[in-house]
Amino acid sequence: MRTTEHPTTTVVPARAPWSSVVRSGETLTITDLHGNQAVDFLVYDAHDTSVRYSAPDTIHAQGGIFLTTGCVLMSNEHTPLMTVVADDVGRHDTVGGACSKESNTLRYGHHTWSQHACVDNFLAEGAKYGLGKRDLVSNINWYMNVPVEKDGTLGIVDGISAPGLSLTLRAERDVLVLVSNCPQINNPCNGFDPTAVRMTIGATE
DSSP, rough: OSSSSOOOEEEEEEEEEEEEOOTTEEEEEEEESSOOOOOEEEEEEEEEEEEOHHHHHHHHHHHHHOTTOEEEEEESSSOOOEEEEESOOOOOOOOOOOHHHHHHHHHHGGGGGGSSSHHHHHHHHHHHTTOOOGOOOOHHHHHHHOOOOSSBBBBBBBBOOOOTTTEEEEESOEEEEEEOOOOOOSSSTTSSOOOOOEEEEEEEO
C-alpha cells in the first residue's frame, strides 16, 4: 500500500522505458533531474486499455496545444484520465510525437537507423501489458519545446526546463502510464545528451 509518507520513487535511466499503474486519486510527479530532458508519455485506462489518451480530445478540451497546470488529459471517449495539478515549467508538447527508427532515418539520415528510439521503448514496455503497435497513439512530450508558428510550422528546439523542475499529475481513474525517457540525440530535445528522470507516485488524497 502506498502512503503519502512513503511514496514510490524510481529513477529512470537515460534512454530507458518505465511503466506503472497509478490508482485513482494518486499523484505521479515527474522530475527532470538534470534539465532539458524530454519524457514521452502515454496513458490508458488500467481496466480497459482501449480507452486511452487522445491528443485531439485533449487539445479540444483545453482550447490549445500546450499543457500546464489545470489541463486534463482526455481519453478517446472524451473522459478524464489525469489532471496536471502542478507544473514548474509552464508548457509541454502535444504534437511533436515519438521518435522512431523510421522518423530518425527520414529526418537525420540512414546512419541513424540502429539508434534506439521512443517507439522501441513504448513497444517493449507496452508488451508487458499485452499492448502492441496498434495501441500506440499520439503521445505527450513532457518538457519538450515545440513552438508552432502562425503558418503552422513547428520545430524541436532547446528545452525550457532546468535541473530539478517537476510536474505532477493526478489520476482521475486507475490508469496505466507508459513512459519513454527519450533517447533522441539528433535534435535539441534532450540537449543532445539524454539524462535520467525521477518518477514519484504519491498516495490517494
